[in-house]
Amino acid sequence: MFSRFKKDMPPGARPTMGTAPAAASTTTTTAAAARAAPVQAAVQQRPPAEAIVADKEKKRKERLTELKVEIHKRLLEDLNLSALESASEQQLRTEISSLATEALDDMSVALNKDDRLALTQELYDEVMGLGPLEPLLKDETINDILVNGPKRIFIERAGKLELSDVTFRDERHLLRIIDKIVSAVGRRVDESNPYCDARLMDGSRFNCMIPPIAVDGSLVSIRKFKKDKLKIEDLVRFGAFTEEMAAYLQAAVSCRLNIIVSGGTGSGKTTTLNALSSFIDNHERVLTIEDTAELQLQQVHVGRMESRPANVEGKGAVTQRDCLRNALRMRPDRIIVGETRGEEVIDMLQAMNTGHDGSMTTIHANNPRDAVSRLENMVAMSGIEMPLKAMRSQIASAVNLFVQASRLQDGTRRMTSVTEITGMEGDVISMQEVFRFERLGVEPSGKIIGRFNATGIRSSYSDRFRQWGFDLPASIYEPIV
Ligand SMILES: Nc1ncnc2c1ncn2[C@@H]1O[C@H](COP(=O)(O)OP(=O)(O)OP(=O)(O)O)[C@@H](O)[C@H]1O
Ligand SMILES: [Mg+2]
Numbered sequence: 353m354f355s356r357f358k359k360d361m362p363p364g365a366r367p368t369m370g371t372a373p374a375a376a377s378t379t380t381t382t383a384a385a386a387r388a389a390p391v392q393a394a395v396q397q398r399p400p401a402e403a404i405v406a407d408k409e410k411k412r413k414e415r416l417t418e419l420k421v422e423i424h425k426r427l428l429e430d431l432n433l434s435a436l437e438s439a440s441e442q443q444l445r446t447e448i449s450s451l452a453t454e455a456l457d458d459m460s461v462a463l464n465k466d467d468r469l470a471l472t473q474e475l476y477d478e479v480m481g482l483g484p485l486e487p488l489l490k491d492e493t494i495n496d497i498l499v500n501g502p503k504r505i506f507i508e509r510a511g512k513l514e515l516s517d518v519t520f521r522d523e524r525h526l527l528r529i530i531d532k533i534v535s536a537v538g539r540r541v542d543e544s545n546p547y548c549d550a551r552l553m554d555g556s557r558f559n560c561m562i563p564p565i566a567v568d569g570s571l572v573s574i575r576k577f578k579k580d581k582l583k584i585e586d587l588v589r590f591g592a593f594t595e596e597m598a599a600y601l602q603a604a605v606s607c608r609l610n611i612i613v614s615g616g617t618g619s620g621k622t623t624t625l626n627a628l629s630s631f632i633d634n635h636e637r638v639l640t641i642e643d644t645a646e647l648q649l650q651q652v653h654v655g656r657m658e659s660r661p662a663n664v665e666g667k668g669a670v671t672q673r674d675c676l677r678n679a680l681r682m683r684p685d686r687i688i689v690g691e692t693r694g695e696e697v698i699d700m701l702q703a704m705n706t707g708h709d710g711s712m713t714t715i716h717a718n719n720p721r722d723a724v725s726r727l728e729n730m731v732a733m734s735g736i737e738m739p740l741k742a743m744r745s746q747i748a749s750a751v752n753l754f755v756q757a758s759r760l761q762d763g764t765r766r767m768t769s770v771t772e773i774t775g776m777e778g779d780v781i782s783m784q785e786v787f788r789f790e791r792l793g794v795e796p797s798g799k800i801i802g803r804f805n806a807t808g809i810r811s812s813y814s815d816r817f818r819q820w821g822f823d824l825p826a827s828i829y830e831p832i833v
Contacts, residue, residue: 412467420471421521423455424478431479448476482552483529484518485574489556495576496618501569502526508618511763523569530560530570540664549644549661552577557644575618581648584627592620593767594804596828597787600770600811603822604753605631608686608710609813614723615757620765621714622646622690624757628712629688636710639682641675642690655682672696676703689713695734697727704750720754720771724781727751741779748773748781752813758789762800774812784809786829806831 430451439447449472456463463471477486488497488507496508502520506513520526534541537550547561555577562570582590584598593601604611605628613628615621629649632638637653645658657679662669672689673696679687680703687703689696692713704711717723727747731738738746756769770787786809791802808831811817817824 416467416471417521419456419459419461420474420478422459423452423471424475426455427451427475427479444480445472445476448472448479482533483525484520485529488516488518489552489554489574489576497572497574497576499526499570499572501566501571503569511759511765523563526570526572527562530562530572533558534560538663545664551644551658555645557646575646577646581626582623584630587624587627590764592624592765593787596806597767597770597804599824600786600828601628601755602631603817603820603824604813605629605710605712606633606822607813607816607820609752610704610709610750611712611753611755612692612723612727612751613712613714613755613757614717614720614726615714616716616718616759619757619759621757623765624755624767625688625690625712625714628755632686632710636685637683638686638688639679639684640688640690641672641679641696643672644690647688647690649688655679655684673699676700680708684708686710686712691715692730694730697730698734698736701727701731701746701750705746720756720769720783720785723754723756724783744779744781745776748776754783760800762794762798764800766802767804772812784812786811803832 427448431447452468452472452475456468474483477483482489484505485497485499488494488505491507493509494507495511498506498508498513499520500506502523502525505516505518505520507516508514520529530541533552534548534550536553539548539550541548541560541562543564546563546565548559550558552558552574557575557577558572559574560570560572584601587593588595588598611628613621613624615624626647626649629638629647629651632649632651634651635653636651637655638649638651639655639657640647640649641657641659643659645656647656657675659672659675660668660670672692672694676687676689676696676699680699685708687700687708688711689700690713692700692715700711700713715723715726717726724744724747728740728743731743731747751773753773754769754771755767756771757765758768759765766789767787768789769785771783771785774782774784776782785807787804787806789802790805791800793801795801806829808829810826810829811824814824
């Protein structure tokens with residue numbers, strides 16, 4: 353068979369495989385052992401039918417894995433990798449399938465159609481994609497993929513973590529896939545640099561840490577990129593907040609309040625920020641700054657920036673703070689920072705205080721009060737010496753609203769609090785909660801029973817809302833009793 357994807361190799365150059373004879377010798381020994389055993393004992397010890405089926409299935413899978421390893425090795429030897437780049441997906445699939453058939457024939461292995469198709473697909477994923485991770489990446493119902501060493505891959509579906517049946521062959525296999533991911537973005541992980549943050553080709557966020565820092569095998573976490581981000585309507589439909597709260601948030605964003613979405617890891621901060629951004633007017637110039645570009649703004653006038661870590665020589669880092677400082681010179685109407693977690697907090701607060709109102713960011717905190725403390729800590733850690741009261745009054749005049757995102761124990765994500773900053777009382781920042789999620793109990797299934805409620809306090813921005821044309825009915829602030 354001639355193929356432009358196949359390396360030229362003289363006939364007989366490949367060493368003959370040992371698989372078939374080895375298999376034959378195992379069979380002979382087993383057969384001899386079986387003959388020697390008394391028939392009666394064999395009948396008595398026969399396992400139940402389901403166990404036999406399960407055992408057969410296990411053996412079949414093991415055999416398929418062995419075959420895959422062998423054929424994969426061959427493919428890497430045979431494929432002309434430079435020609436692959438210009439090939440279409442269909443050409444590649446055909447090629448891999450025919451090389452696999454050839455290898456199976458060589459090994460005198462016969463597979464049924466389904467196994468053959470599955471094998472070709474896995475080989476394709478192995479050569480062109482991210483191996484065992486590939487089907488998980490393609491599965492739209494999966495949000496997160498969390499790898500704890502080669503044999504334990506967890507997935508998050510609908511807010512719940514579950515162990516998947518996908519595994520890597522061994523740590524080396526996992527490391528090879530990690531290497532493939534990080535080298536594609538010009539990074540490297542090794543002993544001296546054992547962790548890395550990166551973005552996959554499809555936009556998914558990727559983080560890894562390899563041994564010996566990761567004790568039981570490499571740790572990988574992938575936050576899948578969703579092409580169709582959840583919109584306000586979706587979030588209302590999923591029960592993340594109510595229509596009334598959505599109307600309030602629309603007014604808040606349109607009237608250019610400075611908003612901070614606070615929440616824990618994976619609580620839906622970025623999703624909420626992205627959904628809130630849909631209320632920004634199409635004529636505004638919005639600049640976004642993120643460590644990993646996840647936001648997808650729908651406006652026409654959007655400039656996206658992504659910070660960059662230092663390269664292997666420790667040079668070339670561009671921090672969020674660098675981007676933010678530069679963004680201020682780019683005549684933005686609003687600035688959105690994906691997550692404020694360090695020294696950029698100073699520039700963010702200053703931007704919010706100096707004419708870029710309507711700016712938004714997220715921070716890691718468990719409730720709005722906690723979010724204020726986090727802001728204070730970040731300011732203190734950035735090395736700026738400022739009396740506490742001055743720092744607080746800067747925060748109080750910069751931030752208008754906290755939106756709290758939470759992931760509840762039952763896996764649901766909800767906006768558990770909408771809290772306004774109303775100013776300072778003495779040394780303390782005064783805040784008022786306008787909406788909250790009230791927990792009422794737990795169903796036997798673990799599902800949390802609760803409802804969203806207004807606190808009865810009217811927004812302190814009501815006049816501003818009205819002046820900007822958002823006449824929210826007073827009823828949205830009335831609590832259900
Ligand atoms: N209300 C919701 N209902 C269902 N799924 C949601 C909801 N909000 C977010 N998600 C999903 O949860 C996952 C995590 O959301 P997101 O990335 O917004 O969280 P995050 O708080 O920004 O996480 P991180 O702390 O890792 O940055 C995403 O896959 C997202 O699609
Ligand atoms: Mg996020």
